[in-house]
Amino acid sequence: MNYCSHCGSARLVQKVPEGDNLPRIVCEDCHTIHYQNPKIITGCLPTWEDKILLCKRAIEPRYGLWTLPAGFMENNETVEQAAVRETWEEAKATLSPLSLYVVFSLPHISQVYMMFRAKLREPTFAPGTESLEVRLFSQDEIPWEQLAFFTIRRTLTLFFQDCQTGQFPVHVGDIIPPASPPPPHS
């Protein structure tokens, strides 16, 4: 942010507004406070019998790697509508009722990741514009080394663990990258 989106001024400063306790971007001319908040990424873990639908990404980041259908929630939709929309856009698949499954916070990138379990209505799917390929994978076919994101790996790992008990509680957790290793001795 280089200019105030309200008045166009370039006189933006980082400061703690009166009555607040965090620094914000504040316009010195019109005094607008520009809040910045985390974004929600939502999507589905679509299943058909004992298989899971994955999409091969046709876009950056992680072009050519596999993911569950998911994306940024938009204004004026519900979380479930967003998850259904993303599944349609990326995999041209329609879903039975959704069950919330994971809520992961990624504080280092200010994202909250919400994934739902859902059965496909029918085993019909096709790549949308953001996918190169869409297919069903059984557990022993999952391309673990070619998954696009750690959130996807974590979601799939929890799912296969829960399949063993048949219980699928909502998992709430954080995904925080490991600290960098210490520098080698000089």
Place this chain on the structure above:
Amino acid sequence: MNYCSHCGSARLVQKVPEGDNLPRIVCEDCHTIHYQNPKIITGCLPTWEDKILLCKRAIEPRYGLWTLPAGFMENNETVEQAAVRETWEEAKATLSPLSLYVVFSLPHISQVYMMFRAKLREPTFAPGTESLEVRLFSQDEIPWEQLAFFTIRRTLTLFFQDCQTGQFPVHVGDIIPPASPPPPHS
């Protein structure tokens, strides 16, 4: 948004960017696409024995009405950290481990509301700067007619229903205001 926050231009238009399917605010000069996304409001339903902690709002909107401690999630924190922070800021209360309890989408105002159940660590609390008063209420003392938000009413209603069974599943739902009544006959 009147000016591009990237280049300061006033030449902002609403249009569907290439490869997208929703209208966005786009700068005609520097071509920055200004995405807008839902915000997360998170907080707690703090309990002590059979009572619930509510805060009387010292700020608008809904000054003087009662609410559960909650507020906008900030960048670079987890959902749970945000809920704990809001409970401290508004009620100076500390919490035992949190359990996700409700996820409500409010698409008309592009908010997602996530509330956690949590026991108070000790029955110690006090109004923060955004509260006039903080106190514990038993079920028959809840000021139903003086609750600040419908989300709070819905959360408390679900909680007391679930208390009867002792089962507290995560509730996922939407809160959409009723359509305006038809105009009276003229």
